[in-house]
Amino acid sequence: MTTTIRNGTIVTADLTYQADVQIENGVITAIGPGLKGGRELDATGCYIMPGGIDPHTHLEMPFMGTYSADDFESGTRAALSGGTTMVVDFILPGQGQGLMDAAKAWHNKSGRANCDYSYHMAITWWGQKVWEDMEDSVKAGITSFKHFMAYKGALMVNDDEMFSSFRRVGDLGGVALVHAENGDLVAELTAKLLAEGNTGPEAHGYSRPPQVEGEATNRAIMIADMAGVPLYVVHTSCEEAHEAIRRARQAGKRVWGEPLIQHLTLDESEYFHPDWDHAARRVMSPPFRSKDHQASLWAGLQSGSLSCVATDHCAFTTEQKRFGLGNFSKIPNGTGGLEDRLPMLWTHGVETGRLTMNEFVAVTSTNIAKILNMYPKKGAVLVGADADLVVLDPKASKVITAAGQQSAIDYNVFEGKEVRGLPRYTLTRGQVAVTEGKVTTEEGHGRFVGREARPAVNRALSTWKELTAPRPVQRTGVPVTGV
Ligand SMILES: NC(=O)NCCC(=O)O
Ligand SMILES: [Zn+2]
């Protein structure tokens, strides 16, 4: 099956130029002027870009006594509808559960995916079995390992466990990920707020101030440095965390930060809304911050100290959010955004002049493809790359509404926002899944993308560690005192 995208402008992370793109059997086979043949898609006035890659989703995730409402079918349908052609979801082993056992459960769920997907493995407990399974995980193509420094009593791991795990990840050539919030302090602050009668969703933000994120981000960076492992910090939401990442990068450490589209465009005032449901629907961790923090995140994307824009798509219905009526700490944490990430970033990033089009591609697709070692199969418009593409129409606009979305939930945190930069077409491995808002996804079309370990970075880090490791000084002429 041949498809040709004609008359468009190709925009990648480093180039902008006019050319047609030809696709055979899901792969880009030719790029150049005057291509013809097969099914022809007109891209006049549009940009042909690598499809978005969302490195942070939780589809059908067991969490806080329930499951997130979007599964791999509705979640990836929402993704494609908004121009995202790949998601990376988190496998969450239960306490005492083997990593590969949990991976099997995730593979069972993801069989319904409409677009390609990959996984990060969460380290939710520590022991010999986990240490052993981590190698099997890497052999199975799951080479990034997430550590929750928050959610005490549930997913949280302690510093000693994190240090052991980070060293193992380093030895295996993987990447360590962290949810960086100080879980002990969050638990203390939560108990105090509840005891003082602060039970509403606005207290969620007070329970997780920027200091708990800044402290944990800095701690994770230092532990990763000692372990000799590259570190990816998920959902960086505030200047304190960004500052730690910026400083680490300037000092030569291999650290990346990931702001979310929600933190870039929504602020803490949402939690003070008089409607409890409105506020609770926006409860996520870290919480929305002040506009000063937003400015810091935008500056990070502009300067390159922050690398990827994700969603942390973890959507709960209003009914699920109401588990926390009378106690904010029981509101399931998470918001949606898969369908809206690209148009929101285009509108608030490219249209405002904060980002160039090429930077837009870098932070929505190419950077994470490189970090997770799947470039140029993903994240590229190159001959031989998978034809995961978005033909983005910069003039097409819509107003975001829950009624018009693919996600299974009954609201949208971006409700009422007007956006531009919509897909004229979204292609997943060459298959057209979206045509000007009409969604024609195929359940089960998505394939698992296994990733090789990336030992080069880790080898560089461990070579430096080895060179600078403590050594006894060999002295002469000093009397030996024996034991
Ligand atoms: N972010 C959030 O509130 N929910 C999803 C789980 C996580 O990433 O912490
Ligand atoms: Zn998290």
Ligand SMILES: [Zn+2]
């Ligand atoms: Zn998450």
